Amino acid sequence: MKIKFILNKNEVEIDANPMTRLIDVLREHFQLLGTKEGCGEGECGACTILLNDKPVASCIANLIHAENGVILTAEGIAKTKIGTLLIDCFDETNAVQCGFCFPGFLVSSYHYLKTDGEPNLEKIKIALSGNICRCTGYQKIFDSVLMACEKLDLS
Numbered sequence: 001m002k003i004k005f006i007l008n009k010n011e012v013e014i015d016a017n018p019m020t021r022l023i024d025v026l027r028e029h030f031q032l033l034g035t036k037e038g039c040g041e042g043e044c045g046a047c048t049i050l051l052n053d054k055p056v057a058s059c060i061a062n063l064i065h066a067e068n069g070v071i072l073t074a075e076g077i078a079k080t081k082i083g084t085l086l087i088d089c090f091d092e093t094n095a096v097q098c099g100f101c102f103p104g105f106l107v108s109s110y111h112y113l114k115t116d117g118e119p120n121l122e123k124i125k126i127a128l129s130g131n132i133c134r135c136t137g138y139q140k141i142f143d144s145v146l147m148a149c150e151k152l153d154l155s
């Protein structure tokens with residue numbers, strides 16, 4: 001079945017089984033390897049993408065869910081002003097260790113900055129509660145997002 005959608009601002013079409021997992025479409029068909037597979041069960045957030053402006057675990061979504069929709073992956077977000085700001089803040093606070101979880105954190109953090117953006121630690125913790133990191137103590141990640149909210153507010 002042919003399915004069209006917008007992927008990182010480009011119109012794309014793929015002819016595939018509509019039940020193919022979105023993570024496989026992104027990684028294998030489009031070589032968007034920033035979308036990581038951790039648990040494969042919708043629990044860890046490593047595979048988070050924005051589908052129609054909402055964070056979605058792409059390991060438990062199927063290609064059919066993307067039909068005529070809009071997908072933004074970590075790669076697309078990294079090219080935006082907010083994405084660049086977040087990456088700079090992650091760098092500045094040394095928040096990244098192995099980096100496996102970070103594309104997912106970037107997507108969830110970007111969504112928070114776009115939809116709320118209040119520099120409020122408790123809200124940020126809730127916004128990132130679907131993302132698991134096995135390396136860090138989370139505090140530096142929260143600090144980075146807080147910093148990005150403050151910088152965005154000032155800009």
Ligand code: FES
Pocket residue numbers: 036037038039040041042043044045046047048057058059060
């Ligand atoms: S790999 Fe999708 S939520 Fe863990």
Ligand code: FES
Pocket residue numbers: 096097098099100101102132133134135136
């Ligand atoms: S930095 Fe290693 S899993 Fe988060």
